[in-house]
Amino acid sequence: EAGVTQFPSHSVIEKGQTVTLRCDPISGHDNLYWYRRVMGKEIKFLLHFVKESKQDESGMPNNRFLAERTGGTYSTLKVQPAELEDSGVYFCASSQEVGRKYFGPGTRLTVL
Amino acid sequence: AQRVTQPEKLLSVFKGAPVELKCNYSYSGSPELFWYVQYSRQRLQLLLRHISRESIKGFTADLNKGETSFHLKKPFAQEEDSAMYYCALVTGTYKYIFGTGTRLKVLA
Numbered sequence: 595e596a597g598v599t600q601f602p603s604h605s606v607i608e609k610g611q612t613v614t615l616r617c618d619p620i621s622g623h624d625n626l627y628w629y630r631r632v633m634g635k636e637i638k639f640l641l642h643f644v645k646e647s648k649q650d651e652s653g654m655p656n657n658r659f660l661a662e663r664t665g666g667t668y669s670t671l672k673v674q675p676a677e678l679e680d681s682g683v684y685f686c687a688s689s690q691e692v693g694r695k696y697f698g699p700g701t702r703l704t705v706l
Numbered sequence: 707a708q709r710v711t712q713p714e715k716l717l718s719v720f721k722g723a724p725v726e727l728k729c730n731y732s733y734s735g736s737p738e739l740f741w742y743v744q745y746s747r748q749r750l751q752l753l754l755r756h757i758s759r760e761s762i763k764g765f766t767a768d769l770n771k772g773e774t775s776f777h778l779k780k781p782f783a784q785e786e787d788s789a790m791y792y793c794a795l796v797t798g799t800y801k802y803i804f805g806t807g808t809r810l811k812v813l814a
Contacts, residue, residue, distance in 0.1 A: 597749070627801065636710075637792065637804040650801060685750065695802070697742075697750040 596620070598698035600686050606704045612674040615701045619668070619688030625649075626669050627695060628661060632682040640684075643669060676705045708733050710795050712805035719783050720813050727778040727808050729767075729793030737795055739776040740802075741767055744790045753778075753791070763787070783812045 599618045607613050619626045628640040640659070641651040645666035654661070658677070663669040673680055683702050687695040709732040719725050731737055741753040754762045756769040756776060767778045776793060790809050794802040 625800065629802070629804075636806040637802075639801040639803070642801055653801070689800075694740075694752055694755065699749045 600698040617686030623688035629685040710805040718811045
């Protein structure tokens with residue numbers, strides 16, 4: 595089966611620009627998560643979708659981040675406007691059951 | 707507070723030597739813990755979970771509630787074990803709390 599896919603794999607933008615990251619979960623997985631690893635720090639939870647609903651968005655750092663999952667399939671995470679501290683690797687994961695998650699390869703975001 | 711601590715950023719061992727990657731947690735509920743591994747240029751993948759009590763690739767981890775630990779062990783390290791290892795705690799809302807990770811380097 596195809597795993598979780600993320601696009602793009604790497605994005606380099608300037609401060610103030612907008613970037614949209616995409617995640618396609620494993621087909622049939624209702625749960626979709628976004629995580630982020632900022633350089634030198636731990637991987638941190640951003641938010642959790644169950645189908646198209648936001649179950650938990652307690653990890654979203656501020657209102658410059660907007661996540662959507664229209665139709666309960668793929669998800670997008672938009673950063674607008676991007677700041678230097680947003681640089682890092684953004685991971686998406688999906689799961690059907692509680693606990694075990696399948697991770698995507700990540701999107702490396704560099705804000706200059 | 708919910709927290710996962712991996713005290714070692716880097717652990718270097720020689721091939722054939724025993725390995726122990728430390729993980730301590732802080733959680734008021736009943737913990738569910740995982741070890742994930744990320745090999746070079748690959749995605750994060752599940753290595754093992756404590757409820758399965760299984761051994762994967764020779765690795766084992768036992769949950770010690772008294773010491774709030776979930777250390778990962780392998781009796782004889784192999785070069786292909788070199789990777790980044792993350793300990794993770796899953797909370798009641800299903801989100802993971804990760805440790806900062808330990809890079810394991812197995813030297814020939």
